[in-house]
Amino acid sequence: MKARKIKIVSILLILAMVAALAGCGLSGTYESAGGTYAVEFKANNECTWYQDGLSFDGTYEKAEDGYRLDMRGTGDYRDTTFYAVFDGKDLIITGGTISGERFSKK
Numbered sequence: 001m002k003a004r005k006i007k008i009v010s011i012l013l014i015l016a017m018v019a020a021l022a023g024c025g026l027s028g029t030y031e032s033a034g035g036t037y038a039v040e041f042k043a044n045n046e047c048t049w050y051q052d053g054l055s056f057d058g059t060y061e062k063a064e065d066g067y068r069l070d071m072r073g074t075g076d077y078r079d080t081t082f083y084a085v086f087d088g089k090d091l092i093i094t095g096g097t098i099s100g101e102r103f104s105k106k
Contacts, residue, residue, distance in 0.1 A: 026060060026067060026084075030091050030103035039069065039084075039093070039103065047071075049082075060084075069095070 026041040038050040041060065049056040049071045058071035066085030073079045082095030084103075091103040 029106045031106050032093075032098075033102050033104070037093075037098065037101070037103070038106075039082075049080075056080075069093075 026047075029038055029040040031038040036051060040048045040050070042048070045059050045061055047058050047060045047069060049058060049069070054074075054077070056071045056073060056077065058069055060067050060069045063083065066083060069082040069084060071080050071082065080096040082093050082098065084091045084093045086092075087102070089105060092100055093103055094100050
């Protein structure tokens, strides 16, 4: 009986750790403080960057200190790499013409 309780507690602890780690990744949409930019994080490490009424598709991956976003440009907009790090629940994003701008989850 004692071994069974230990096994159940162990399973519950493992499930709690998995759930906690799942919440550490990127998901949802984050918008810049001024509302000029937004980025939506999707499944399969895909994302979409929004600015000037346009959208740009790209990918994101875990980097050493945060995340790297590689966006594909179009027209007058060049391909751009952004770096995002968590500051509490917000993201601080740098890249292109953006220098350390705060993005909050919508």
